[in-house]
Amino acid sequence: MSINSLTELTSVLAEKVQVLESVQQNLEEEQRCIIEARPERLEENRRRAEESMAMLNLLNRRFSTLLVRSGSELGLPDTDSLSTLISVVDPEARLQLRKLQNRCISVVEAIGNLLVINAGLIKQSLDIIGRSISLFSRLLGGCETYGAAGRLSNGKSAGGILCREI
Secondary structure, eight states, X not given: OOHHHHXXXXXXXXXXXXXXXXXXXXXXXXXXXXXTTOHXXXXXXXXXXXXHHHHHHHXXXXXXXXXXXXXXXXXXXXXXXXXHHHTTSOHHHHHHHHHHHHHHHHHHHHHHHHHHHHHHHHXXXXXXXXXXXXXXXXXXXXXXXXXXXXXXXXXXXXXXXXXXXX
């Protein structure tokens, strides 16, 4: 196998690990922003997450191309997984690739856990907001007033947003 292909494959995989770790850090920051009720910072995190995902997609395409090329150089037709390639490379490269592969897997699992937790935090926040609006609506009560038909009707206040411009 060409040393350049293996080196490039290892380099792309290491870069993938760095991007995934960056995504993990962004999600941890997002969690802090949700807990601390700082929506202005959530937008910045969302932008960074989009950039990271675009970079990750680019790296995944490069990685797939290099994986197929490296497999072909080793005489493995249609190599579609890193594990297959790892099993036939020299011991030093095997160790390095396995370490990077395991790091990718653990970071992806951590990202999955953070996504579940953050989704739960957002759902809980929205539930609290909904209950608050409901409470204010009940507290404001209603009053008797004349309706469209000119008859006395018992109105009930409801929460709403009013925007007035001068």
